[in-house]
Amino acid sequence: MSPCRVFLVDDHALFRAGVKAELANLGDERIEVVGEAGSVNEAIVRIGADPPDVVLLDVHMPDGGGRAVLDQLHPTLPGVVFLALSVSDAAEDVINVIRGGARGYVTKTISGRELADAIVRVAAGDAVFSPRLAGFVLDAFSDKPSAASVSDPELDLLSPREREVLRLLARGYTYKEIAAELFISVKTVETHASSVLRKTQMSNRHALSRWATERRLV
Amino acid sequence: MSSSEILRTPDGMVALVRPLDGRVLAGVAAGVATHLRLPVGVVRVAFVVLSLMAGAGVVAYALLWIFVPQVQSDGPVAGAGTGAVAGAAGAALPRAAAPAERRQAIGIATLGVAILIAALALGLGRYMGVLVAPLAVVAIGGAFIWREADETRRERWRRTAAGFARPGRAALWRIVGGITLVIGGLAVFAVGQLDFAAARSALIAVLLTLVGVAVITVPWLARLVRDLGAERRERIRQRERAEVAAHLHDSVLQTLALIQRQSADPREVQRLARSQERELRAWLYGPAGYASEARAADGAGAAGGWTEAWTEAWVAAWVGGESDGWPGGESTDGLPGNDGGTPRTTSYSAGSQTPSQPCPQTLAAALAQVSGEVEDAYAITIEPVVVGDAPMTPHLAALVAAAREAMVNAAKHAGVQEVSVYGEVESGAASVFVRDRGSGFDPAAVSPDRRGLAESIRGRMQRHGGTAQVRSSPGSGTEIVLSVPVSADTVSADAAD
Structure with a gap:
């Protein structure tokens, strides 16, 4: 299997260098950093010219940030997977990039090993939930008495199993630990996570967007 | 105009002087034009038009000639003296106006004289001064305003x-x-x-x-x-x-x-960085933070918003936690296992719960605060994730205090750098999960008289009608699950309104 081709987008050159060094030091042959960009426009041009497998996308950049890159590239390059990487943790940013098409969200404090695992996982088509993202999604889909805003139960509600998986993700469990906890296969956990991600991206649930803009969590 | 030696007013305008070069008669028009950054032709036309009004332009020109100082430019002075005063319209001094420009100036003046003669011939002479009075009033008024x-x-x-x-x-x-x-x-x-x-x-x-x-x-x-x-x-x-x-x-x-x-001490550096990060995050994204819209409104009211009762409950929970909590000696620690935990730091003591730190109002804020304290005291990373929220009650204060003990345990005994904390308020109960991937222990092997786990966590939860579960086994980390019931009406309705 050829290595996963990774492209870095971050306006801080120091951070790009740090991630590159960290990924290189792991000696992980599953991952190869093939390029980097320091601005939204540069990213759009370079990724469009030579699409990588996974784009590590900074959320906060001048000229629209990660969302601008996603809006430009995601519709035209469905084969490229975006993994958002940020220091922000503000709910609206997190939900915003996920709804823009990112397959996962991790914070910049993540260790190199975990980052590599997350890259491989999104490259394989899975979703990557940090505990915080899982918490945000749970909160956004909470069963508060707001039934009027549920227009499409298929998209606007989480199944009990999905809720359970999300709760364990928020508690810091890995997919493997969740599988063991719930007596299901890792594949099933991945399916649930992807389904939650799809709902987060597609749901027109009124509460979701409003929740994300109103809530400013640390 | 020569570019060097340009005199300027204090605010950067070119000073009003009569230049030697570019002049036709006395350099008044050229100087005014430079001062006001206008084409010199416009100024000349203005003077001629004013002159038609009962000779006001002539008077103005004469006054400016008298009062505006002449300046010697650094243009070539070679031609000086070759031509003295040559006719009414031109003075051939150093680098006088270019021939074309001089022709234009003379043309304007001639036109003015022609209009004057024509007007006099038509008998309109007495109306020509009609504008002078209003213009003079405007000019004087403007000058006053300018001075003020x-x-x-x-x-x-x-x-x-x-x-x-x-x-x-x-x-x-x-x-x-x-x-x-x-x-x-x-x-x-x-x-x-x-x-x-x-x-x-x-x-x-x-x-x-x-x-x-x-x-x-x-x-x-x-x-x-x-x-x-x-x-x-x-x-x-x-x-x-x-x-x-x-x-x-x-x-x-x-x-x-x-x-x-402190760069020689990585733990201390991490502790400082982590605590600064937390503080900055709270300032940037927190409910009362820099970017929050409610900041201005919150600023004054926040301190007075907390009820006395809750403050007392908070203090009581802390004092209780310290008195019946971990004695600190390694031998009496509730959890067996590695003794390599951080020695108790001075900042972790009853005295550190100073009133200067505001009592948080909600469960999420309280969990964030105790996580921060444990992070600071033990130089580990704790990321609290809270779903739903509820205003603080004495029961929740006990829950938070027990969660803090669990975090401290994990920090001291698990031997890991990271502890996960997840809180949720859902369906009538508030729960907190404190989890580490550290060394773990066998809960059955803990003797019942170990007070930390028994008293600070289990006993406290039971006294408040809650439960505490410990899930751990050697080598696979520990998870402590704490739960207390909350009445449904106190749960803050996030998406309800």
Whole structure:
């Protein structure tokens, strides 16, 4: 299997260098950093010219940030997977990039090993939930008495199993630990996570967007 | 004009002087043109037009000639003295005006004289001074205003006046139209006065004049108002910047200085960085933080918003936690296992729960606060994730205090750098999960008299009608699950409204 081709987008050159060094030091042959960009426009041009497998996308950049890159590239390059990487943790940013098409969200404090695992996982088509993202999604889909805003139960509600998986993700469990906890296969956990991600991206649930803009969590 | 040795007024305008080069008669027109940044031809026409009005232009020229100092430019002086005063219109001194320019000047003057003769021939001589009085009044009034204005206002006027004097295409048409209306209005006024016609013509005259003045001045005034708005915005922005700078100075810069001094101690560096990060996050994204819209409203009311009862409950929970909590000696620790935990630091003691730290109002805030304290005390990373929220009650205070003990246990005994904390308020219960991937232990092997786990966590939860579960086995980490019931109406309805 050829290595996963990774492209870095971050306006801080120091951070790009740090991630590159960290990924290189792991000696992980599953991952190869093939390029980097320091601005939204540069990213759009370079990724469009030579699409990588996974784009590590900074959320906060001048000229629209990660969302601008996603809006430009995601519709035209469905084969490229975006993994958002940020220091922000503000709910609206997190939900915003996920709804823009990112397959996962991790914070910049993540260790190199975990980052590599997350890259491989999104490259394989899975979703990557940090505990915080899982918490945000749970909160956004909470069963508060707001039934009027549920227009499409298929998209606007989480199944009990999905809720359970999300709760364990928020508690810091890995997919493997969740599988063991719930007596299901890792594949099933991945399916649930992807389904939650799809709902987060597609749901027109009124509460979701409003929740994300109103809530400013640390 | 020579570019060097240019005298300037304090605010950067070219000073009003009579230059030697570029002049035709005495250099007055050239000097005025340079001062006002206008084409010299315009100034000459203005002088001629003024001269037609009972000779006002001639008087003005003469006065300026007398009072405005002459300046010696550094142009070639070789030609000096070759031509003395040569005729009325030209003075061949160093680098006088170019022939074409001089011809133009003479042309303008000749035209003026021709108009004067024609007007006199037509018997209009006595009307030619009609504009002098109003113009003089306007000029004197303007001079007064100018003297009274302060520097910044003058500067702004000058900027707008420059745009006024060098207008764009649209502005040019506007000014031409306005001037036509003013002149037309004045003409009607003059004619009406002469003919002693009915008041109607006077009314029309005034109306036309007003419309003309409005067309000329309204955009200009509008720009003045806009400038004022821009200035106010800039002032607000500067205040914001100052606030950010002050905050960064007090927090980030101080921490960076500390980190540099402690650079030999990685744990201390991590602790400082982590605590600074938390503080900055709270400031940036927190409910009362820099970016929050409610900041201004919250600022004053926050301190008084907490109830006395809750504050007491909080303090009681802490004091209780310290008295019946972990004694601190390794032998009596509730959890067996590695003894490599951090020794108790001075900051982790009853005394550190100073009243200066505000009591958090909700479960999420309280969990964030205790996580921060444990992070600070033990130099580990704790990321609390909270779903749903509820206002604090004594039961929840006990829950938070027990969760804190669980975090401290994990920090001291698990031997890991990271502890996961997840809190949720759902379906009538508030739960907190404290999890680490550390060394773990066998819960059955803990003797029942170990007070930390038994008292600080289990006992406290039971006293408040809750439960505490410990899930752990050697080598696979520990998870402590704490839960207390909450009445449904106290749960803050996040998405309910």
